[in-house]
Amino acid sequence: MIYVRAIHFAATLLAAGVALFLVFVAEPAFRDGTSEARLPAILRPQLIGIAWIGLALAAISGAAWLVLTAAEMSGEPLAAMLSDGTFWTVLSRTTFGNDWLARFVLACLLAAALAPFRSERKTNSPLLKAVLAIVAAAFAGTLAWAGHAAGGIGLAALIHPAADVLHLIAAAAWVGALLPLLLMFAAAAGDRPSFAIARIATLHFSTLGIVSVGTLLATGAVNTWYLAGSIPALVGTDYGRLLLAKIALFLIMVAIAALNRLQLTPRIVQETDQTSAQAALRQLRRNATTETLLGAIVIAIVAVLGTLPPGSHAAHHHEQSGPVPAGAAFVHIHSEQGMIEVTIMPGRTGIARAIIHLWNDDYEALEAKAVTLTLTPPVAGSPSTTRVASPGPDEAWQVDRIRLAQPGNWTVAVDALLSSGKRLVLDAPIVIDAN
Amino acid sequence: MRTFIAIVSLLLMATGAARAHAFLDHANPLVGSTVGAAPHEVSLWFTQNLEPAFSSAEVMDASGARVDQGKAQISGNTMRIGLKPLAPGSYKVRWRALSVDTHTTEGSFSFHVGP
Numbered sequence: 108m109i110y111v112r113a114i115h116f117a118a119t120l121l122a123a124g125v126a127l128f129l130v131f132v133a134e135p136a137f138r139d140g141t142s143e144a145r146l147p148a149i150l151r152p153q154l155i156g157i158a159w160i161g162l163a164l165a166a167i168s169g170a171a172w173l174v175l176t177a178a179e180m181s182g183e184p185l186a187a188m189l190s191d192g193t194f195w196t197v198l199s200r201t202t203f204g205n206d207w208l209a210r211f212v213l214a215c216l217l218a219a220a221l222a223p224f225r226s227e228r229k230t231n232s233p234l235l236k237a238v239l240a241i242v243a244a245a246f247a248g249t250l251a252w253a254g255h256a257a258g259g260i261g262l263a264a265l266i267h268p269a270a271d272v273l274h275l276i277a278a279a280a281w282v283g284a285l286l287p288l289l290l291m292f293a294a295a296a297g298d299r300p301s302f303a304i305a306r307i308a309t310l311h312f313s314t315l316g317i318v319s320v321g322t323l324l325a326t327g328a329v330n331t332w333y334l335a336g337s338i339p340a341l342v343g344t345d346y347g348r349l350l351l352a353k354i355a356l357f358l359i360m361v362a363i364a365a366l367n368r369l370q371l372t373p374r375i376v377q378e379t380d381q382t383s384a385q386a387a388l389r390q391l392r393r394n395a396t397t398e399t400l401l402g403a404i405v406i407a408i409v410a411v412l413g414t415l416p417p418g419s420h421a422a423h424h425h426e427q428s429g430p431v432p433a434g435a436a437f438v439h440i441h442s443e444q445g446m447i448e449v450t451i452m453p454g455r456t457g458i459a460r461a462i463i464h465l466w467n468d469d470y471e472a473l474e475a476k477a478v479t480l481t482l483t484p485p486v487a488g489s490p491s492t493t494r495v496a497s498p499g500p501d502e503a504w505q506v507d508r509i510r511l512a513q514p515g516n517w518t519v520a521v522d523a524l525l526s527s528g529k530r531l532v533l534d535a536p537i538v539i540d541a542n
Numbered sequence: 543m544r545t546f547i548a549i550v551s552l553l554l555m556a557t558g559a560a561r562a563h564a565f566l567d568h569a570n571p572l573v574g575s576t577v578g579a580a581p582h583e584v585s586l587w588f589t590q591n592l593e594p595a596f597s598s599a600e601v602m603d604a605s606g607a608r609v610d611q612g613k614a615q616i617s618g619n620t621m622r623i624g625l626k627p628l629a630p631g632s633y634k635v636r637w638r639a640l641s642v643d644t645h646t647t648e649g650s651f652s653f654h655v656g657p
Binding site for chain 2: 176179180181182196197200201202203253254255256257258259260264416437438439440441516535536537538
């Protein structure tokens with residue numbers, strides 16, 4: 108699954124990146140150049156070619172991703188899922204399936220929108236360029252609904268996907284454009300007019316790069332807040348640590364890009380000495396190659412991240428939603444100050460142990476200084492038992508050797524003095540079965 | 543400079559991020575509660591929007607027999623299941639939720655009908 112995701116991300120970003128590179132870097136540079144330059148005639152078919160290859164790879168990997176996801180969603184084995192109509196249900200009745208249908212259409216549109224740019228004739232049309240840019244952006248941006256940005260409720264449902272869409276488009280515009288940039292450098296060495304075009308293009312790419320990096324930073328911060336919004340989530344979970352690695356690689360790429368922009372690009376653009384400018388161009392090519400490799404690693408990390416539970420989730424314990432242990436009595440109590448879960452094992456008359464969990468509204472464990480458990484038997488007038496709980500494993504409290512003499516509706520009350528100084532007192536009925 | 547600000551702001555971000563995976567937020571009847579009158583339906587609220595095509599729930603009595611009836615009504619992050627008339631006793635709800643983000647979660651809880 109991870110390989111399929113990585114290939115699909117890379118192919119999508121490449122195809123969209125070529126398109127955006129064409130519209131915002133290559134064509135403006137071609138227009139400003141002279142007609143004797145051989146570069147445009149060499150580069151255009153190359154760019155369209157790799158974009159189409161990218162789209163083909165995206166289609167194949169996308170189909171594989173869809174099939175694997177449909178199998179996971181339905182819980183059925185692959186062959187059954189494909190033959191019994193479940194696959195169609197996934198395609199037509201789930202958000203992921205619908206997103207994939209839309210992206211397939213966009214992929215076809217993108218392939219068509221690229222075609223006029225193979226040769227010079229129609230490439231000056233602003234309409235064709237606008238269509239190409241929009242379709243490419245949509246093709247990259249709609250990947251947002253294949254990941255963790257989908258499914259939020261309330262404000263998160265608006266902001267998180269919006270940030271993720273922009274994040275993907277900016278990634279396509281920058282990382283996806285590195286390969287076209289390298290192709291352009293390779294084609295530019297032939298003659299002076301071509302070199303002149305490459306100079307102009309490098310300037311345009313710089314601007315595109317700055318806008319993209321800024322967008323990636325801002326939207327990356329928003330995404331990080333939603334998916335790993337705390338220090339424990341960032342350093343204490345696999346997801347968080349991988350995310351930190353991604354951010355570190357991104358920062359290295361930005362540093363190289365800054366070097367390119369501040370040192371090398373001026374030398375290429377301003378130097379009248381051809382030798383010095385050519386040397387700067389060679390260095391730029393090496394840097395862009397390094398950036399491309401780092402970008403590939405980032406994409407691989409993203410492919411893994413999507414298969415892990417986000418740090419903000421994995422950092423918590425979720426016994427609340429897991430199945431209750433067999434034979435246990437269990438109660439979950441909600442209040443404005445927090446939630447308490449009491450599990451009594453075994454949940455029948457005899458000697459039992461109580462495990463107590465204290466959570467805040469975000470399912471983070473509440474720290475307490477002292478916890479007391481009071482159990483009141485069903486029969487009215489029977490004496491209650493109050494015991495002091497001791498800290499146990501997994502941020503829980505426990506009380507051992509509780510004597511449960513009668514079956515029926517007991518009342519369990521928990522009195523917790525929290526580390527914050529507040530007191531959390533909650534009670535609820537709990538059913539104890541007969542032996 | 544921009545990079546430094548970005549790192550610092552990332553580190554300063556408060557907690558409270560969204561959970562990706564639909565977990566049970568609350569239910570009616572309340573989890574673990576005892577209700578005097580038999581409810582006509584069980585409602586479940588989740589932390590994420592669900593895919594109706596792949597989310598479901600069952601309600602069983604103490605002997606394991608199904609007491610839910612009809613199809614679960616699912617919309618947004620809510621699931622409702624109709625119930626047959628319930629006698630006093632202990633009931634268990636088992637739910638399976640597919641979040642819109644393609645991840646499946648499941649869980650269960652009990653409630654009691656009685657005096």
